Amino acid sequence: MNKRSVLLLWAPFLLSHGLTVPRHATLVSDSDVQSQEYDFIVAGGGVAGLTVADRLTEIPDVSVLVIETGPVDQDEDFIYIPGSYDLQPYAWPSLTTEPIEELNNRVFDAVIARVAGGASVINAMNFVRGTALDYDGWESLGNDGWGWEDLLPYFIKSENFTEPTPQLAREGNITWDDSVRGHEGPIQYSYPTYVYPGLGALYEAALHIGIQPRLDPNAGHNAGIFEQPFAIDAATWTRSSAKRNHYDPAIGRPNYHFLADTTVARVIFDETQAIGVEYLPSAGGSTSRAYASKEVLIAAGALHTPQVLQLSGVGPRDLLESLDIPVVSDLPGVGSNLQDHTTLPQVYTWTHSITPNVTTFITNTTWADEQRALYDVGLPSVWSVTKHLAPKFVFVSYEDVTAGTAYANILADAEEHDPAESLPSDVHATVLAGYAAQRQLIFDEFRDPDLAIGNLGWDTDTNGQLFSVKPFSRGYVHINQTDPLANPVINYRTATDPADFPVLLALFRKQREMFAAPSLAALGPIELTPGPTVQTDEEVLATMREILEPSNGHQCCTAPMMPLDLGGVVSPELKVYGTAGLRVIDVSIMPKELSGPPMATVYAIGEKAADIIKAEYGLLE
Numbered sequence: 273m274n275k276r277s278v279l280l281l282w283a284p285f286l287l288s289h290g291l292t293v294p295r296h297a298t299l300v301s302d303s304d305v306q307s308q309e310y311d312f313i314v315a316g317g318g319v320a321g322l323t324v325a326d327r328l329t330e331i332p333d334v335s336v337l338v339i340e341t342g343p344v345d346q347d348e349d350f351i352y353i354p355g356s357y358d359l360q361p362y363a364w365p366s367l368t369t370e371p372i373e374e375l376n377n378r379v380f381d382a383v384i385a386r387v388a389g390g391a392s393v394i395n396a397m398n399f400v401r402g403t404a405l406d407y408d409g410w411e412s413l414g415n416d417g418w419g420w421e422d423l424l425p426y427f428i429k430s431e432n433f434t435e436p437t438p439q440l441a442r443e444g445n446i447t448w449d450d451s452v453r454g455h456e457g458p459i460q461y462s463y464p465t466y467v468y469p470g471l472g473a474l475y476e477a478a479l480h481i482g483i484q485p486r487l488d489p490n491a492g493h494n495a496g497i498f499e500q501p502f503a504i505d506a507a508t509w510t511r512s513s514a515k516r517n518h519y520d521p522a523i524g525r526p527n528y529h530f531l532a533d534t535t536v537a538r539v540i541f542d543e544t545q546a547i548g549v550e551y552l553p554s555a556g557g558s559t560s561r562a563y564a565s566k567e568v569l570i571a572a573g574a575l576h577t578p579q580v581l582q583l584s585g586v587g588p589r590d591l592l593e594s595l596d597i598p599v600v601s602d603l604p605g606v607g608s609n610l611q612d613h614t615t616l617p618q619v620y621t622w623t624h625s626i627t628p629n630v631t632t633f634i635t636n637t638t639w640a641d642e643q644r645a646l647y648d649v650g651l652p653s654v655w656s657v658t659k660h661l662a663p664k665f666v667f668v669s670y671e672d673v674t675a676g677t678a679y680a681n682i683l684a685d686a687e688e689h690d691p692a693e694s695l696p697s698d699v700h701a702t703v704l705a706g707y708a709a710q711r712q713l714i715f716d717e718f719r720d721p722d723l724a725i726g727n728l729g730w731d732t733d734t735n736g737q738l739f740s741v742k743p744f745s746r747g748y749v750h751i752n753q754t755d756p757l758a759n760p761v762i763n764y765r766t767a768t769d770p771a772d773f774p775v776l777l778a779l780f781r782k783q784r785e786m787f788a789a790p791s792l793a794a795l796g797p798i799e800l801t802p803g804p805t806v807q808t809d810e811e812v813l814a815t816m817r818e819i820l821e822p823s824n825g826h827q828c829c830t831a832p833m834m835p836l837d838l839g840g841v842v843s844p845e846l847k848v849y850g851t852a853g854l855r856v857i858d859v860s861i862m863p864k865e866l867s868g869p870p871m872a873t874v875y876a877i878g879e880k881a882a883d884i885i886k887a888e889y890g891l892l893e
């Protein structure tokens with residue numbers, strides 16, 4: 273093991289900053305970084321980056337530098353108090369998609385984070401795993417050690433679940449299986465302490481349309497109705513972000529350096545060996561270099577990990593050559609395979625009311641203030657619920673939405689379809705082969721009555737929500753210039769596969785059926801969008817092209833862990849093919865979208881990545 277004297281390097285930092293006890297993982301400046309070499313450099317201080325940096329620096333003589341484009345948050349209420357939620361201040365500014373053809377060429381904001389802790393600082397905090405079949409599918413794509421049974425210990429290691437009170441559990445129909453939940457890890461999670469009365473009507477409507485209660489969506493199967501757990505610390509009822517749980521606790525850890533407001537421009541190679549990175553102030557300025565004696569770990573998120581790789585000469589040869597970037601490793605899969613959860617917003621107005629609801633919280637300041645007084649003394653309060661959101665969701669399987677309907681043939685049609693027709697015509701043969709292999713897994717998932725292919729919900733007032741979580745379509749991310757501060761070109765290519773619109777239609781019909789169930793019908797819902805005049809499939813489809821959103825912030829899969837001949841970018845050890853000393857450790861390595869939101873899984877990926885790396889260097893205790 274390389275016994276570098278990090279403590280000696282630490283001393284000048286103390287002097288130059290006049291600090292005695294550092295409050296966090298050590299914030300450093302460019303000049304501090306210049307005076308040393310690290311074992312590991314992490315590009316991107318988000319969920320995965322901070323998890324791995326924290327775990328590696330548990331070993332005192334391993335030194336890690338994390339470089340993050342964004343700033344460090346200031347513990348603002350709008351981040352940490354769920355009822356004050358506002359993501360805008362730390363969202364990535366001015367990042368947009370190309371016009372999306374099947375969505376009437378609309379252009380969208382690509383919503384991601386730009387802050388220490390990544391999207392865990394600005395996300396909705398839903399803490400839900402994928403299903404056993406999701407991860408077993410990864411394994412069957414050639415990734416030994418990544419099945420459900422392998423990942424479960426890492427989910428458990430990552431988290432600390434706090435039970436709701438018996439009264440809350442009873443009132444909210446909140447259930448869980450304690451045997452799959454961790455109690456000693458750093459991510460604090462629990463259930464909001466307030467239940468909107470309207471959620472009872474949603475629950476009853478779900479039962480009415482044939483959906484069963486799900487004991488625990490984190491136990492390997494997720495179709496059903498349940499209350500979602502949230503990454504909220506039950507001791508304080510504040511957000512448990514990666515900044516809180518993998519950065520703040522590293523108090524006085526001199527071997528864990530964090531360089532904020534700084535963008536990694538590219539990986540420096542010696543032949544194919546990664547030896548460091550070039551970086552520059554995110555506001556612009558001159559470029560510096562930092563060196564890593566062991567490895568460079570890329571964790572810039574699904575939209576920027578491919579950018580950093582491509583700028584470094586790791587990506588599709590044609591693309592790199594067109595920009596005069598020397599090719600280090602020709603990997604057609606870098607930036608391919610972009611996926612997200614497609615979102616259909618619906619708007620309702622109601623003839624009767626069931627209050628308080630999400631709108632009451634915003635408009636009735638008397639009630640909000642009463643609730644705030646309860647929150648401030650740690651009592652159950654609506655301020656523990658993410659603003660604008662209701663925690664109950666109906667996770668539906670393919671069978672749930674198609675049995676006995678005109679949509680029963682979607683799967684058969686999809687199986688007949690030539691996968692090549694769903695990808696751009698210049699697709700590389702290996703990427704196409706990987707996509708064809710993924711489709712086979714999606715077919716298996718559609719056949720599983722316990723796996724959700726969509727999520728239906730209601731915010732308790734004007735907003736219906738519908739997410740299609742198993743898309744067949746694939747998008748891309750690629751650079752079109754060599755400026756590391758320029759945005760990459762992003763296209764979700766939503767609904768370019770002919771199966772995706774029918775799936776959305778089936779989900780939407782089920783959602784309408786749910787709103788017509790007695791418990792919700794009693795409130796007199798009037799659908800404003802799409803609206804009562806929109807009835808035939810053709811009419812619904814036309815409206816969808818106008819109102820669908822291509823993303824739910826769940827971008828993934830752009831540096832997939834798959835074999836090289838399937839267009840993969842990293843091996844099961846997360847090593848980038850054709851290079852040494854370089855891994856990708858973030859949400860980009862997922863081969864395909866999960867049947868649930870990604871954050872809990874990204875924490876587990878980080879935990880496993882840290883163990884893989886420790887094992888390789890003989891650092892596992």
Ligand SMILES: Cc1cc2nc3c(=O)[nH]c(=O)nc-3n(C[C@H](O)[C@H](O)[C@H](O)COP(=O)(O)OP(=O)(O)OC[C@H]3O[C@@H](n4cnc5c(N)ncnc54)[C@H](O)[C@@H]3O)c2cc1C
Binds near residue numbers: 315826858872
């Ligand atoms: C608005 C929103 C709501 C969401 N809600 C949920 C939810 O409720 N539940 C859930 O499970 N998931 C949710 N997600 C998704 C989840 O947060 C992400 O999947 C997860 O954070 C991905 O982790 P990551 O480490 O791969 O990337 P991130 O957490 O995005 O971190 C990547 C980091 O890299 C930095 N970076 C980028 N480029 C560079 C560069 N060149 N140099 C240095 N740093 C760079 C970025 O600034 C960012 O901080 C949501 C996401 C968003 C955006």
Ligand SMILES: *[C@@H]1O[C@H](CO)[C@@H](O)[C@H](O)[C@H]1NC(C)=O
Binds near residue numbers: 432505
């Ligand atoms: C887990 O949560 C409980 C309740 O909030 C807390 O008392 C305990 O200290 C936490 N444990 C860890 C390891 O964070």
Ligand SMILES: *[C@@H]1O[C@H](CO)[C@@H](O)[C@H](O)[C@H]1NC(C)=O
Binds near residue numbers: 445473475
């Ligand atoms: C809980 O379940 C009961 C019985 O099905 C139902 O009547 C009630 O509305 C539900 N409440 C919530 C908040 O889910």
Ligand SMILES: *[C@@H]1O[C@H](CO)[C@@H](O)[C@H](O)[C@H]1NC(C)=O
Binds near residue numbers: 631633635636733
């Ligand atoms: C939600 O509450 C608002 C105001 O508190 C009320 O106007 C509205 O009708 C309610 N909506 C429902 C569906 O009950």
Ligand SMILES: *[C@@H]1O[C@H](CO)[C@@H](O)[C@H](O)[C@H]1NC(C)=O
Binds near residue numbers: 636638639642
């Ligand atoms: C607002 O909340 C207060 C306190 O709970 C309640 O008494 C009042 O009726 C509410 N006002 C409206 C318009 O709903």
Ligand SMILES: *[C@@H]1O[C@H](CO)[C@@H](O)[C@H](O)[C@H]1NC(C)=O
Binds near residue numbers: 370752760761762
């Ligand atoms: C790169 O693409 C973006 C839009 O995605 C565009 O605004 C920009 O002009 C392009 N730059 C070059 C050099 O082609």
